[in-house]
Amino acid sequence: MRLVTVGSVAFDAIETPFGKTDKIVGGAGTFITLSASFFVSSQGIISVVGDDFPLDVLGNMNSRGIDTSGIQIKEGEKTFFWSGKYHNDMNSRDTVITELNVLEHFDPVVPDVFSNADYLMLGNLSPTVQRQVIERMDKRPKIVAMDTMNFWMDIARNDLFQTISMVDVLIINDEEARQLSNEYSLMKASKIIRSMGPKTLIIKKGEHGALLFRGNQVFFSPALPLEEVFDPTGAGDTFAGGFMGYLAATDDISFENMKRAIVAGSALASFSVEKFGTSRLMEITKSDIEMRMQQLVSLSNFEMNQSV
Amino acid sequence: MRLVTVGSVAFDAIETPFGKTDKIVGGAGTFITLSASFFVSSQGIISVVGDDFPLDVLGNMNSRGIDTSGIQIKEGEKTFFWSGKYHNDMNSRDTVITELNVLEHFDPVVPDVFSNADYLMLGNLSPTVQRQVIERMDKRPKIVAMDTMNFWMDIARNDLFQTISMVDVLIINDEEARQLSNEYSLMKASKIIRSMGPKTLIIKKGEHGALLFRGNQVFFSPALPLEEVFDPTGAGDTFAGGFMGYLAATDDISFENMKRAIVAGSALASFSVEKFGTSRLMEITKSDIEMRMQQLVSLSNFEMNQSV
Numbered sequence: 001m002r003l004v005t006v007g008s009v010a011f012d013a014i015e016t017p018f019g020k021t022d023k024i025v026g027g028a029g030t031f032i033t034l035s036a037s038f039f040v041s042s043q044g045i046i047s048v049v050g051d052d053f054p055l056d057v058l059g060n061m062n063s064r065g066i067d068t069s070g071i072q073i074k075e076g077e078k079t080f081f082w083s084g085k086y087h088n089d090m091n092s093r094d095t096v097i098t099e100l101n102v103l104e105h106f107d108p109v110v111p112d113v114f115s116n117a118d119y120l121m122l123g124n125l126s127p128t129v130q131r132q133v134i135e136r137m138d139k140r141p142k143i144v145a146m147d148t149m150n151f152w153m154d155i156a157r158n159d160l161f162q163t164i165s166m167v168d169v170l171i172i173n174d175e176e177a178r179q180l181s182n183e184y185s186l187m188k189a190s191k192i193i194r195s196m197g198p199k200t201l202i203i204k205k206g207e208h209g210a211l212l213f214r215g216n217q218v219f220f221s222p223a224l225p226l227e228e229v230f231d232p233t234g235a236g237d238t239f240a241g242g243f244m245g246y247l248a249a250t251d252d253i254s255f256e257n258m259k260r261a262i263v264a265g266s267a268l269a270s271f272s273v274e275k276f277g278t279s280r281l282m283e284i285t286k287s288d289i290e291m292r293m294q295q296l297v298s299l300s301n302f303e304m305n306q307s308v
Numbered sequence: 309m310r311l312v313t314v315g316s317v318a319f320d321a322i323e324t325p326f327g328k329t330d331k332i333v334g335g336a337g338t339f340i341t342l343s344a345s346f347f348v349s350s351q352g353i354i355s356v357v358g359d360d361f362p363l364d365v366l367g368n369m370n371s372r373g374i375d376t377s378g379i380q381i382k383e384g385e386k387t388f389f390w391s392g393k394y395h396n397d398m399n400s401r402d403t404v405i406t407e408l409n410v411l412e413h414f415d416p417v418v419p420d421v422f423s424n425a426d427y428l429m430l431g432n433l434s435p436t437v438q439r440q441v442i443e444r445m446d447k448r449p450k451i452v453a454m455d456t457m458n459f460w461m462d463i464a465r466n467d468l469f470q471t472i473s474m475v476d477v478l479i480i481n482d483e484e485a486r487q488l489s490n491e492y493s494l495m496k497a498s499k500i501i502r503s504m505g506p507k508t509l510i511i512k513k514g515e516h517g518a519l520l521f522r523g524n525q526v527f528f529s530p531a532l533p534l535e536e537v538f539d540p541t542g543a544g545d546t547f548a549g550g551f552m553g554y555l556a557a558t559d560d561i562s563f564e565n566m567k568r569a570i571v572a573g574s575a576l577a578s579f580s581v582e583k584f585g586t587s588r589l590m591e592i593t594k595s596d597i598e599m600r601m602q603q604l605v606s607l608s609n610f611e612m613n614q615s616v
Contacts, residue, residue, distance in 0.1 A: 089492065184397065187535045208516040211533065220530040220607050225519065227495045259610040293612060299528050300608045302567040304601060 003248040007123025013083040028123035031237035036245025046070035050078040119248040127163035145169035165197035242268035267292035311556040314354040315431020321391040336431035339545035344553025354378035358386040427556040435471040453477035473505035532578040550576035575600035
């Protein structure tokens with residue numbers, strides 16, 4: 001199996017200026033694998049849900065080549081639930097409810113068929129669980145990528161530093177990069193964070209695009225300018241899933257190919273925000289994604305062919 | 309004369325988290341023409357100063373090919389003075405003092421040698437003064453570009469709309485675009501604003517780069533990620549000056565060339581913020597600028613040469 005992801009499979013209830021949902025299916029693991037499925041035909045997910053989780057969702061994942069044998073279903077327990085409300089500018093949100101439920105004592109199990117994966121994506125979870133998954137693989141994957149959030153910086157700093165030191169690619173947003181490094185300048189922050197372990201750092205800036213740092217190289221991919229952002233939930237995970245799916249499918253970890261992988265992630269994220277939850281990702285096809293990748297090419301490419 | 313600019317020549321006093329200045333030379337017209345001087349060897353500036361303004365500054369402009377015969381020197385009056393203080397994140401600032409002085413009754417005079425210019429840049433000033441300069445040219449320039457700010461939207465909306473309807477290129481920041489259009493989405497705002505007259509719109513997003521809109525085409529140039537932003541004063545004017553200087557020097561108003569002009573503007577703005585006021589722009593050479601333009605190429609260009 002080329003790509004394995006550990007991440008939450010959850011219920012979300014979302015309110016935005018455009019409307020609100022009841023409990024819908026969400027979670028980092030859901031968005032990451034769904035997004036990656038446009039590039040890799042076979043991948044695995046490690047997660048945990050309660051017996052309240054609809055089995056047809058897992059069936060839909062299977063039909064997209066996502067092996068769900070790494071999702072534990074806990075009898076008599078409830079699935080992780082998050083509820084949030086976005087402010088008018090869609091750039092900030094309040095968490096209304098967080099019910100950890102099955103995630104509270106999540107002990108990740110790595111099925112045998114997953115344990116030789118070359119690409120491992122650690123979705124945002126406790127850094128201890130993330131580390132356990134690395135340790136429970138049969139071999140060290142070629143690329144381990146990791147997402148995290150401010151919450152873990154506040155309550156589990158040492159565990160977080162330990163896990164960060166074990167990964168190749170850290171994918172976080174600008175606010176998180178600033179908090180993790182204690183440095184406002186993202187250029188300075190990128191050096192401090194890469195001195196913690198990850199050779200490659202991706203800083204997501206939401207509607208302002210994403211930066212990729214490795215060695216002395218920097219690449220920037222804009223976000224596609226959209227008429228309307230309907231629901232940003234899961235956009236970061238969709239981006240990470242597109243990035244890792246593209247890398248795993250091409251099996252090329254050069255800087256040049258990571259640029260393309262980031263553009264793939266940006267294209268997928270641009271769809272994700274157009275409807276609530278995963279619904280837009282469920283509709284689109286590979287050629288829709290290729291069209292958006294081409295739009296990103298014409299948005300940012302130019303030629304310096306004149307000397308003045 | 310290829311390029312003419314109308315804009316303030318002023319004194320600024322600036323405080324940032326890194327330090328503060330006494331009165332130093334600033335003003336939109338100063339930054340714009342200084343920036344453009346790296347591309348055009350001969351240009352004109354229309355402005356007004358008091359008799360307190362140091363003549364050696366005008367001499368320095370002349371030595372850079374900037375014809376200052378359009379700068380009126382008002383005996384017994386004082387030069388425009390602005391004082392501002394930046395907040396810790398450098399993205400917002402408070403105006404401490406604004407003394408209009410000579411700008412209050414500025415009646416722009418267009419010298420004969422200026423009046424056939426093909427490129428006219430209207431720096432941020434009252435929309436009435438901006439309109440007068442267009443009307444006082446002998447012929448309609450090939451490109452009239454215009455900057456403005458929220459202030460004029462608040463107190464001179466009708467005059468502003470009239471001037472905007474007369475220009476080819478409007479160059480404003482994201483906040484101003486939102487206020488002018490009453491629309492948060494920049495994609496939607498860009499359509500509304502272009503329906504007011506300008507065929508081309510540039511939305512500056514500070515450290516987040518700049519968007520160029522014309523017809524159905526969109527281009528995005530990132531800002532160069534910098535270790536430190538020392539003083540953002542004049543960055544937007546430096547950007548506009550680089551853009552117009554590049555356009556005027558190449559005399560090519562195709563969309564492809566406007567992309568390069570925006571990259572030129574971004575490169576110049578990245579220098580401007582590295583020291584107080586115009587001091588960094590005074591030090592750099594053409595080859596410094598070319599190097600930064602190349603950095604912007606490698607920052608944003610990539611090839612989609614793999615099908616996955």
